[in-house]
Amino acid sequence: MASFIIEGGHALRGEIQPQGAKNEALQVLCATLLTTEPVRIKNVPCISDVNNQIDLLRSMGVKVTENAKGDFTFQADEVDTAYLQSDEFLQRCSRSRGSVLFIGPMVARFGKAAMAKPGGDKIGRRRLDTHFLGFHKLGAEFSHDEERGVFHIEAERLKGTYMLLDEASVTGTANIIMASVLAEGTTTIYNAACEPYIQQLCHLLNAMGARISGIASNLLTIVGVESLHGAEHRLLPDMIEVGSYIGMAAMCGDGIRIKNVCYEQLGIIPDTFRRLGITIEREGDDIYIPRHDHYEIDSFIDGSFMTIADAPWPGLTPDLLSVLLVVCTQAKGSVLIHQKMFESRLFFVDKLIDMGAQIILADPHRAVVIGHDKQLSLHAARMTSPDIRAGIALLIAAMSARGTSRIENIGQIDRGYENIEARLSALGAKIRREE
Helix, strand or coil: CCEEEEECCCCEEEEECCCECHHHHHHHHHHHHHCCCCEEEECCCCCHHHHHHHHHHHHHCCEEEEEECCEEEEECCCCCCCHHHCHHHHHHHCCCHHHHHHHHHHHHHHCEEEEECCCCCCCCCCCCHHHHHHHHHCCCEEEEECCCCEEEEECCCCECCEEECCCCCHHHHHHHHHHHCCCECEEEEECCCCCHHHHHHHHHHHHCCCEEECCCCCEEEEECCCCCCCEEEECCECHHHHHHHHHHHHHHEEEEEECCCCHHHCCCHHHHHHHCCCCCEEECCEEEECCCCCCECCCCCCCCCEEEECCCCCCCCHHHHHHHHHHHCCCECEEEEECCCCCCCCCCHHHHHHCCCEEEEEECCEEEEECCCCCCCCECCEEECCCHHHHHHHHHHHHHCECEEEEECCHHHHCCCCCHHHHHHCCCCEEEEEC
Protein backbone atom coordinates (compact mmCIF):
# COMPACT_ATOMS: atom_id res chain seq x y z
CA MET A 1 0.00 0.00 0.00
CA ALA A 2 1.46 3.37 -1.04
CA SER A 3 1.87 6.42 1.20
CA PHE A 4 2.64 10.12 0.79
CA ILE A 5 5.40 11.69 2.87
CA ILE A 6 4.68 15.42 3.12
CA GLU A 7 7.04 18.06 4.45
CA GLY A 8 4.74 20.87 5.49
CA GLY A 9 5.20 24.62 5.62
CA HIS A 10 6.28 25.27 2.01
CA ALA A 11 4.45 28.04 0.14
CA LEU A 12 2.97 27.11 -3.23
CA ARG A 13 3.06 29.43 -6.21
CA GLY A 14 2.52 29.21 -9.97
CA GLU A 15 -0.12 27.82 -12.32
CA ILE A 16 -2.07 24.58 -12.33
CA GLN A 17 -4.73 23.25 -14.69
CA PRO A 18 -7.55 20.97 -13.54
CA GLN A 19 -7.96 17.56 -15.11
CA GLY A 20 -11.09 16.39 -16.92
CA ALA A 21 -14.05 15.70 -14.67
CA LYS A 22 -14.00 12.27 -13.06
CA ASN A 23 -17.76 11.99 -12.48
CA GLU A 24 -18.58 13.09 -16.02
CA ALA A 25 -16.06 10.62 -17.43
CA LEU A 26 -17.65 7.68 -15.61
CA GLN A 27 -21.04 8.57 -17.14
CA VAL A 28 -20.06 9.28 -20.75
CA LEU A 29 -17.76 6.25 -20.98
CA CYS A 30 -20.79 4.06 -20.25
CA ALA A 31 -22.84 5.95 -22.85
CA THR A 32 -20.51 4.62 -25.56
CA LEU A 33 -22.21 1.22 -25.08
CA LEU A 34 -25.43 2.63 -26.58
CA THR A 35 -24.19 2.58 -30.19
CA THR A 36 -22.19 0.38 -32.54
CA GLU A 37 -20.46 3.43 -34.01
CA PRO A 38 -17.25 5.11 -32.75
CA VAL A 39 -17.57 7.69 -29.96
CA ARG A 40 -14.58 9.94 -29.29
CA ILE A 41 -14.07 11.37 -25.78
CA LYS A 42 -11.43 14.03 -25.07
CA ASN A 43 -9.91 15.42 -21.85
CA VAL A 44 -10.22 12.03 -20.10
CA PRO A 45 -8.32 12.08 -16.77
CA CYS A 46 -5.70 9.40 -16.10
CA ILE A 47 -6.95 8.33 -12.66
CA SER A 48 -7.59 4.85 -11.32
CA ASP A 49 -11.41 5.03 -11.24
CA VAL A 50 -11.57 6.08 -14.89
CA ASN A 51 -8.82 3.69 -15.99
CA ASN A 52 -10.68 0.83 -14.33
CA GLN A 53 -13.85 1.81 -16.22
CA ILE A 54 -11.93 1.80 -19.52
CA ASP A 55 -10.42 -1.61 -18.69
CA LEU A 56 -13.91 -2.97 -18.01
CA LEU A 57 -15.07 -1.69 -21.41
CA ARG A 58 -12.13 -3.44 -23.07
CA SER A 59 -13.00 -6.66 -21.26
CA MET A 60 -16.56 -6.44 -22.60
CA GLY A 61 -15.21 -6.39 -26.15
CA VAL A 62 -15.36 -2.64 -26.72
CA LYS A 63 -12.61 -1.46 -29.06
CA VAL A 64 -10.62 1.26 -27.29
CA THR A 65 -8.18 3.45 -29.23
CA GLU A 66 -5.98 5.98 -27.44
CA ASN A 67 -5.52 8.78 -29.99
CA ALA A 68 -3.41 10.94 -27.66
CA LYS A 69 -3.09 11.56 -23.93
CA GLY A 70 -6.62 11.85 -22.58
CA ASP A 71 -8.17 11.34 -26.05
CA PHE A 72 -9.94 8.00 -26.65
CA THR A 73 -12.25 6.47 -29.25
CA PHE A 74 -14.65 3.71 -28.17
CA GLN A 75 -16.57 1.39 -30.48
CA ALA A 76 -19.00 -1.10 -28.93
CA ASP A 77 -19.92 -3.06 -32.08
CA GLU A 78 -18.85 -6.48 -30.77
CA VAL A 79 -19.81 -6.54 -27.09
CA ASP A 80 -19.39 -9.93 -25.41
CA THR A 81 -22.76 -10.18 -23.65
CA ALA A 82 -21.84 -13.55 -22.11
CA TYR A 83 -18.90 -11.93 -20.30
CA LEU A 84 -21.31 -9.41 -18.77
CA GLN A 85 -22.90 -12.27 -16.80
CA SER A 86 -19.61 -13.87 -15.71
CA ASP A 87 -18.32 -14.04 -12.15
CA GLU A 88 -15.10 -12.32 -13.22
CA PHE A 89 -16.96 -9.29 -14.59
CA LEU A 90 -19.23 -9.08 -11.55
CA GLN A 91 -16.29 -9.31 -9.18
CA ARG A 92 -14.47 -6.52 -11.00
CA CYS A 93 -17.60 -4.35 -10.93
CA SER A 94 -17.88 -4.83 -7.17
CA ARG A 95 -14.61 -2.88 -6.73
CA SER A 96 -15.80 0.23 -8.59
CA ARG A 97 -18.63 2.63 -7.78
CA GLY A 98 -18.84 3.77 -11.41
CA SER A 99 -19.70 0.26 -12.61
CA VAL A 100 -23.34 0.78 -11.63
CA LEU A 101 -23.60 3.12 -14.65
CA PHE A 102 -23.28 0.15 -17.02
CA ILE A 103 -26.79 -1.06 -16.13
CA GLY A 104 -28.80 1.57 -18.05
CA PRO A 105 -26.97 1.18 -21.37
CA MET A 106 -26.85 -2.62 -21.13
CA VAL A 107 -30.57 -3.02 -20.40
CA ALA A 108 -31.46 -0.46 -23.09
CA ARG A 109 -29.38 -2.11 -25.80
CA PHE A 110 -29.10 -5.79 -24.82
CA GLY A 111 -32.22 -6.29 -22.71
CA LYS A 112 -30.44 -7.52 -19.61
CA ALA A 113 -27.73 -6.69 -17.11
CA ALA A 114 -26.20 -8.18 -13.99
CA MET A 115 -24.39 -6.15 -11.37
CA ALA A 116 -22.72 -6.81 -8.04
CA LYS A 117 -23.12 -4.15 -5.40
CA PRO A 118 -20.47 -1.59 -6.37
CA GLY A 119 -17.64 -0.46 -4.13
CA GLY A 120 -15.95 2.93 -3.84
CA ASP A 121 -15.60 5.41 -0.98
CA LYS A 122 -16.25 4.38 2.62
CA ILE A 123 -18.64 7.25 3.33
CA GLY A 124 -21.75 5.38 4.45
CA ARG A 125 -24.66 3.84 2.63
CA ARG A 126 -25.16 4.79 -1.02
CA ARG A 127 -28.35 3.02 -1.93
CA LEU A 128 -29.33 1.95 -5.44
CA ASP A 129 -33.11 2.17 -4.99
CA THR A 130 -33.46 5.20 -7.29
CA HIS A 131 -31.77 3.31 -10.14
CA PHE A 132 -33.93 0.20 -9.79
CA LEU A 133 -37.19 2.08 -9.22
CA GLY A 134 -36.49 4.00 -12.44
CA PHE A 135 -35.76 0.83 -14.42
CA HIS A 136 -38.90 -0.78 -12.99
CA LYS A 137 -40.98 2.22 -14.13
CA LEU A 138 -39.54 1.69 -17.64
CA GLY A 139 -40.75 -1.91 -17.58
CA ALA A 140 -37.67 -3.81 -16.42
CA GLU A 141 -37.86 -6.68 -13.96
CA PHE A 142 -35.14 -7.15 -11.40
CA SER A 143 -34.16 -9.69 -8.82
CA HIS A 144 -31.46 -9.96 -6.18
CA ASP A 145 -29.38 -13.09 -5.72
CA GLU A 146 -28.49 -12.66 -2.04
CA GLU A 147 -26.08 -15.59 -1.99
CA ARG A 148 -23.92 -14.15 -4.79
CA GLY A 149 -24.72 -10.53 -3.96
CA VAL A 150 -25.80 -9.91 -7.57
CA PHE A 151 -28.66 -7.86 -9.05
CA HIS A 152 -30.28 -9.10 -12.29
CA ILE A 153 -32.25 -6.69 -14.50
CA GLU A 154 -34.13 -7.75 -17.64
CA ALA A 155 -36.50 -6.16 -20.16
CA GLU A 156 -37.46 -7.16 -23.71
CA ARG A 157 -38.02 -3.50 -24.63
CA LEU A 158 -38.15 -0.59 -22.23
CA LYS A 159 -41.22 1.65 -22.51
CA GLY A 160 -41.29 5.37 -21.84
CA THR A 161 -43.27 6.64 -18.86
CA TYR A 162 -43.55 9.42 -16.29
CA MET A 163 -41.53 9.08 -13.10
CA LEU A 164 -40.91 11.21 -10.02
CA LEU A 165 -37.55 10.22 -8.56
CA ASP A 166 -37.45 9.63 -4.80
CA GLU A 167 -34.20 11.61 -4.65
CA ALA A 168 -32.18 13.69 -7.11
CA SER A 169 -29.51 11.00 -7.41
CA VAL A 170 -26.80 11.91 -9.91
CA THR A 171 -25.84 8.36 -10.89
CA GLY A 172 -29.50 7.31 -10.70
CA THR A 173 -30.53 10.10 -13.07
CA ALA A 174 -27.65 9.29 -15.45
CA ASN A 175 -28.55 5.61 -15.50
CA ILE A 176 -32.23 6.24 -16.15
CA ILE A 177 -31.43 8.76 -18.91
CA MET A 178 -29.21 6.24 -20.69
CA ALA A 179 -31.90 3.57 -20.37
CA SER A 180 -34.62 5.91 -21.66
CA VAL A 181 -32.98 7.16 -24.85
CA LEU A 182 -33.66 3.81 -26.58
CA ALA A 183 -37.02 3.14 -24.89
CA GLU A 184 -40.26 3.04 -26.82
CA GLY A 185 -42.22 6.28 -26.41
CA THR A 186 -41.62 9.30 -24.19
CA THR A 187 -40.06 9.30 -20.74
CA THR A 188 -40.49 12.21 -18.32
CA ILE A 189 -38.13 12.37 -15.33
CA TYR A 190 -39.11 14.79 -12.57
CA ASN A 191 -36.76 15.59 -9.64
CA ALA A 192 -33.88 14.70 -11.95
CA ALA A 193 -30.36 15.68 -10.92
CA CYS A 194 -29.19 18.61 -13.05
CA GLU A 195 -25.45 18.87 -12.29
CA PRO A 196 -23.25 20.12 -15.15
CA TYR A 197 -22.05 16.54 -15.66
CA ILE A 198 -25.63 15.34 -16.18
CA GLN A 199 -26.05 18.20 -18.65
CA GLN A 200 -22.88 17.09 -20.44
CA LEU A 201 -24.16 13.50 -20.66
CA CYS A 202 -27.40 14.78 -22.22
CA HIS A 203 -25.50 16.92 -24.74
CA LEU A 204 -23.40 13.92 -25.77
CA LEU A 205 -26.49 11.70 -26.14
CA ASN A 206 -28.24 14.37 -28.23
CA ALA A 207 -25.13 14.58 -30.42
CA MET A 208 -25.49 10.79 -30.83
CA GLY A 209 -29.10 11.21 -32.03
CA ALA A 210 -31.08 11.13 -28.78
CA ARG A 211 -34.00 13.52 -28.20
CA ILE A 212 -33.62 14.99 -24.71
CA SER A 213 -35.16 18.32 -23.69
CA GLY A 214 -35.24 20.22 -20.40
CA ILE A 215 -31.45 19.98 -20.01
CA ALA A 216 -30.17 21.94 -16.94
CA SER A 217 -33.56 21.63 -15.22
CA ASN A 218 -34.94 18.95 -12.89
CA LEU A 219 -37.62 18.02 -15.44
CA LEU A 220 -36.28 16.04 -18.39
CA THR A 221 -38.29 14.80 -21.37
CA ILE A 222 -36.77 12.01 -23.44
CA VAL A 223 -38.35 10.82 -26.70
CA GLY A 224 -37.00 7.35 -27.41
CA VAL A 225 -35.25 6.62 -30.71
CA GLU A 226 -34.51 3.35 -32.50
CA SER A 227 -30.71 3.72 -32.47
CA LEU A 228 -27.86 6.12 -31.77
CA HIS A 229 -24.77 6.95 -33.83
CA GLY A 230 -21.21 8.10 -33.16
CA ALA A 231 -20.19 11.54 -31.88
CA GLU A 232 -17.34 13.52 -30.32
CA HIS A 233 -17.34 14.99 -26.81
CA ARG A 234 -14.99 16.92 -24.52
CA LEU A 235 -15.16 16.60 -20.75
CA LEU A 236 -15.48 19.67 -18.53
CA PRO A 237 -12.71 20.49 -16.05
CA ASP A 238 -13.27 18.75 -12.71
CA MET A 239 -15.06 21.24 -10.45
CA ILE A 240 -14.07 19.29 -7.32
CA GLU A 241 -10.41 19.57 -8.28
CA VAL A 242 -10.86 23.30 -8.90
CA GLY A 243 -12.39 23.68 -5.42
CA SER A 244 -9.58 21.60 -3.91
CA TYR A 245 -6.99 23.95 -5.44
CA ILE A 246 -8.84 27.02 -4.17
CA GLY A 247 -8.68 25.64 -0.63
CA MET A 248 -5.05 24.64 -1.07
CA ALA A 249 -4.14 28.11 -2.35
CA ALA A 250 -5.84 29.80 0.62
CA MET A 251 -4.02 27.67 3.21
CA CYS A 252 -0.62 27.16 1.58
CA GLY A 253 -0.41 29.48 -1.42
CA ASP A 254 1.72 32.47 -2.30
CA GLY A 255 -0.29 33.31 -5.42
CA ILE A 256 -1.78 30.47 -7.47
CA ARG A 257 -3.53 30.67 -10.83
CA ILE A 258 -5.98 27.89 -11.71
CA LYS A 259 -6.21 27.72 -15.49
CA ASN A 260 -9.23 27.10 -17.75
CA VAL A 261 -11.80 26.28 -15.07
CA CYS A 262 -15.04 26.76 -17.10
CA TYR A 263 -16.08 29.33 -14.51
CA GLU A 264 -19.74 29.44 -15.50
CA GLN A 265 -20.04 25.73 -14.61
CA LEU A 266 -18.66 26.11 -11.07
CA GLY A 267 -22.02 27.22 -9.66
CA ILE A 268 -21.95 28.27 -6.01
CA ILE A 269 -18.42 26.96 -5.34
CA PRO A 270 -16.50 30.28 -5.68
CA ASP A 271 -19.00 32.20 -3.54
CA THR A 272 -18.85 29.51 -0.83
CA PHE A 273 -15.10 30.03 -0.51
CA ARG A 274 -15.64 33.80 -0.53
CA ARG A 275 -17.91 33.36 2.51
CA LEU A 276 -14.87 32.02 4.31
CA GLY A 277 -13.03 35.26 3.51
CA ILE A 278 -11.02 33.89 0.60
CA THR A 279 -10.26 36.28 -2.27
CA ILE A 280 -10.98 34.77 -5.69
CA GLU A 281 -10.12 36.90 -8.71
CA ARG A 282 -11.65 35.86 -12.01
CA GLU A 283 -9.49 36.60 -15.05
CA GLY A 284 -11.16 35.34 -18.21
CA ASP A 285 -11.63 31.61 -17.65
CA ASP A 286 -8.84 31.47 -15.05
CA ILE A 287 -9.10 32.20 -11.35
CA TYR A 288 -6.28 33.65 -9.28
CA ILE A 289 -5.96 33.14 -5.53
CA PRO A 290 -3.52 35.62 -3.93
CA ARG A 291 -1.54 34.89 -0.78
CA HIS A 292 -3.72 34.80 2.34
CA ASP A 293 -2.01 35.60 5.64
CA HIS A 294 -5.50 35.98 7.08
CA TYR A 295 -9.09 35.21 6.04
CA GLU A 296 -12.24 35.71 8.08
CA ILE A 297 -15.45 33.71 8.01
CA ASP A 298 -18.49 35.77 7.12
CA SER A 299 -21.72 35.73 9.10
CA PHE A 300 -25.27 35.74 7.80
CA ILE A 301 -27.01 39.09 7.24
CA ASP A 302 -28.72 38.89 10.65
CA GLY A 303 -25.38 38.23 12.33
CA SER A 304 -26.10 34.57 13.01
CA PHE A 305 -23.53 31.78 12.95
CA MET A 306 -22.30 30.76 9.49
CA THR A 307 -23.47 27.32 8.35
CA ILE A 308 -22.18 25.58 5.23
CA ALA A 309 -24.29 22.64 4.07
CA ASP A 310 -24.39 20.44 0.99
CA ALA A 311 -27.43 20.18 -1.27
CA PRO A 312 -28.34 18.85 -4.74
CA TRP A 313 -27.22 21.07 -7.62
CA PRO A 314 -27.33 24.06 -7.87
CA GLY A 315 -26.58 23.76 -4.14
CA LEU A 316 -23.11 23.00 -2.83
CA THR A 317 -21.66 19.65 -3.84
CA PRO A 318 -20.99 17.33 -0.87
CA ASP A 319 -17.65 16.39 -2.44
CA LEU A 320 -16.13 19.70 -1.35
CA LEU A 321 -17.21 19.77 2.31
CA SER A 322 -14.06 17.92 3.43
CA VAL A 323 -11.85 20.56 1.79
CA LEU A 324 -13.95 23.45 3.12
CA LEU A 325 -13.76 22.03 6.63
CA VAL A 326 -9.95 21.92 6.50
CA VAL A 327 -9.80 25.48 5.16
CA CYS A 328 -11.95 26.65 8.09
CA THR A 329 -9.38 25.37 10.60
CA GLN A 330 -7.09 28.30 9.70
CA ALA A 331 -9.77 30.98 9.25
CA LYS A 332 -10.76 33.64 11.75
CA GLY A 333 -14.15 32.78 13.22
CA SER A 334 -16.32 29.70 13.56
CA VAL A 335 -18.55 27.76 11.22
CA LEU A 336 -20.93 24.80 11.32
CA ILE A 337 -20.29 22.25 8.55
CA HIS A 338 -23.47 20.24 7.92
CA GLN A 339 -22.99 17.14 5.76
CA LYS A 340 -26.52 15.94 5.01
CA MET A 341 -26.08 13.35 2.30
CA PHE A 342 -23.60 10.75 3.68
CA GLU A 343 -23.44 9.67 7.28
CA SER A 344 -19.74 8.75 7.42
CA ARG A 345 -18.07 11.51 5.45
CA LEU A 346 -16.99 13.54 8.49
CA PHE A 347 -15.27 10.65 10.21
CA PHE A 348 -11.84 11.88 9.07
CA VAL A 349 -12.23 14.84 11.47
CA ASP A 350 -10.52 12.97 14.31
CA LYS A 351 -7.30 13.03 12.26
CA LEU A 352 -7.49 16.84 12.04
CA ILE A 353 -8.13 17.06 15.79
CA ASP A 354 -4.96 15.01 16.29
CA MET A 355 -3.15 17.65 14.20
CA GLY A 356 -4.32 20.40 16.57
CA ALA A 357 -7.50 21.58 14.83
CA GLN A 358 -10.28 22.85 17.07
CA ILE A 359 -13.31 20.90 15.90
CA ILE A 360 -16.35 19.58 17.72
CA LEU A 361 -17.94 16.63 15.91
CA ALA A 362 -21.52 17.04 17.07
CA ASP A 363 -22.80 13.92 15.29
CA PRO A 364 -22.06 12.02 12.04
CA HIS A 365 -23.45 14.93 10.01
CA ARG A 366 -22.32 18.11 11.80
CA ALA A 367 -19.01 19.55 12.86
CA VAL A 368 -18.28 22.94 14.46
CA VAL A 369 -14.90 24.36 13.44
CA ILE A 370 -13.23 27.11 15.49
CA GLY A 371 -10.59 28.65 13.27
CA HIS A 372 -6.98 29.40 14.34
CA ASP A 373 -6.73 32.56 12.19
CA LYS A 374 -3.32 31.20 11.08
CA GLN A 375 -1.99 32.04 14.54
CA LEU A 376 -1.58 28.38 15.45
CA SER A 377 -0.40 25.98 12.75
CA LEU A 378 -1.52 22.39 12.50
CA HIS A 379 1.22 19.93 13.35
CA ALA A 380 2.34 16.87 11.42
CA ALA A 381 0.70 13.48 11.92
CA ARG A 382 0.42 9.97 10.55
CA MET A 383 -2.98 9.26 9.04
CA THR A 384 -4.94 7.12 6.59
CA SER A 385 -7.14 8.32 3.74
CA PRO A 386 -10.68 6.84 4.04
CA ASP A 387 -12.00 8.26 0.74
CA ILE A 388 -11.00 10.47 -2.19
CA ARG A 389 -12.17 13.81 -0.79
CA ALA A 390 -11.03 13.24 2.79
CA GLY A 391 -7.70 12.18 1.29
CA ILE A 392 -7.16 15.46 -0.56
CA ALA A 393 -8.34 17.41 2.50
CA LEU A 394 -5.78 15.62 4.68
CA LEU A 395 -3.11 16.31 2.05
CA ILE A 396 -3.93 20.05 2.20
CA ALA A 397 -3.77 19.94 6.01
CA ALA A 398 -0.39 18.16 5.88
CA MET A 399 1.05 20.72 3.43
CA SER A 400 0.06 23.56 5.79
CA ALA A 401 1.30 21.79 8.95
CA ARG A 402 4.60 22.03 10.82
CA GLY A 403 6.79 18.97 10.35
CA THR A 404 6.58 15.87 8.18
CA SER A 405 3.31 13.96 7.84
CA ARG A 406 2.50 10.55 6.40
CA ILE A 407 -0.76 9.69 4.63
CA GLU A 408 -1.40 6.01 4.00
CA ASN A 409 -3.90 4.37 1.65
CA ILE A 410 -3.28 7.05 -0.98
CA GLY A 411 -4.81 4.78 -3.60
CA GLN A 412 -8.00 6.55 -2.55
CA ILE A 413 -6.52 9.90 -3.62
CA ASP A 414 -5.26 8.36 -6.88
CA ARG A 415 -8.86 7.40 -7.68
CA GLY A 416 -9.74 11.06 -8.17
CA TYR A 417 -6.57 13.14 -8.68
CA GLU A 418 -4.17 12.58 -11.57
CA ASN A 419 -0.45 12.50 -10.71
CA ILE A 420 -1.17 14.81 -7.80
CA GLU A 421 2.27 14.72 -6.13
CA ALA A 422 4.09 15.78 -9.33
CA ARG A 423 1.60 18.54 -10.10
CA LEU A 424 1.82 19.97 -6.59
CA SER A 425 5.59 19.56 -6.45
CA ALA A 426 5.75 21.80 -9.53
CA LEU A 427 4.14 24.51 -7.36
CA GLY A 428 6.72 24.06 -4.59
CA ALA A 429 5.17 21.35 -2.42
CA LYS A 430 7.46 18.73 -0.84
CA ILE A 431 5.67 15.42 -1.41
CA ARG A 432 7.07 12.02 -2.20
CA ARG A 433 5.39 8.70 -2.79
CA GLU A 434 6.59 5.68 -0.86
CA GLU A 435 5.46 2.26 -2.05
